[in-house]
Amino acid sequence: MRDDTRSGTQVVARVSAVLRAVSARAPHPVPTRDVADDTGLTRPTAYRLLSALADEGFLDRDGAAWVLGPELFLLGAVAADRYDITDLALEHVRELARLTGESAFFSARRGDETVCLLREEGSFPIRSFVLHEGIRFPLGVASAGLAMLAFVPDDERAAYLDAVDLSAQWGPQHAREPLEARLAQTRSTGWALNPGLIVEGSWGMGAAVFDERGAPAWALSLTGIESRFKPERQRELGRALLQHAHALSQQVHSRS
Template sequence: MDAPADLVGRTHRALRAVAVHEPGGATTTAVAREAGLPRPTVHRLLMSLQGVGLVERESDRWVLGPELYFLGVAAARRYDVTEAALPVVRRLALATGESAFFSARRGEETICLIREDGAFPLRSHVLFEGARFPLGVVSAGMVVLAHLPDREVEEYLGRVDLSSFGPQHDVAEVRRHIAATRMNGYAVNPGLVVEGSWGLAAAVFDQGGAPRWALTLTGVAHRFGGERIPQLGALLLREAHVLSEKLGRG
């Protein structure tokens, strides 16, 4: 029989796996694969979650249930900062023509909360609302990691293996990107996750000076050449400063 902590952890992994496949939903097999759990275990968990409205069954697929929405509305009173961030993200998309994003740090991940597409028709699809990546992966994760204290960075890099995202994410490469990010103030992802899909990000800080969020611009590689990277980086830094001030006052 699962210990309580283990059961909670497995339940969380199953719910996150369902969320990855929204809005279309996922089969039990797909949830099990995403969560890294045995299919029978996932089936039992999902049936229990269905009983309390945390998931629902639509045909042969599982989707997030209404109870999660009600819980989210209650939690938003404490955690939602998207109302303040949305105008900033829209300004970035309008000014650059690229896709603009707002992501939040949660533990050792960044989660994309807002996406606004600019006018340029070719777009990167690496980031989307709800997408999660480990710190150090995609430009949002890199800029948050780079602005953490050295001790936290070293502990994190000694504990995780990011090479599942490719050899370009081995420890030496991540350290190189941290150094470049600290020098520039913003992070650059030169197609490290998906070839040809570039991203830039600037950190947004809380009242205590910790990197809690990130603003990102993404697009196809030829839109991020030459002098445009420092121009976009400077714009991101200005908007990130504005948002940090606004959230710090809140």
């Protein structure tokens, strides 16, 4: 690869990382130091990129911090017709929250990550606040990421697992062997279970939603406290998730 091509690719990667760092904490303003910490960039480099993005309208300054800018809204509106199914997902998220009393979510796959797009609170008064709109996790982390990774083609899943070490950040239960066991269990039941692996006592379940090509592009999920996710209730919650995930997949196929 030529040096100028390599340099250009590096700049694009850094800009993408900066935008993701700001969007992950939206709508709250994000200080430069937090962007630097989240991306691994030095503060001067992070500030230069943030300033350049603000000059182009992709970010706005909010005092000494940064928020998403109007140009991203315009680009997102153009892309929404192809990629956004939140209008279809909203009814399922709301119904899952109503039926189960748990917090319900809709997440989308973006490359090797999942991003939460919708959240609806259930009626149960004790809630888990691990997930919120905009938060990102690597595939294989959290129930939505487990559900999607479980149903990608075998060679794609193997290549991803060869390239990452999730245990370095997320703990030994995200090492390859226990992760592959959870993925196999997900393929067997159809739904994924996260037994408090991100925050102790906060459990989650998820089911993949498939695009018109049969790829797991989204997921519906539920989170709550451990006592609400006993084995007998997991089957009940799993059936509800699969029912709504299948119905949403069918709506996506019909709209394509």
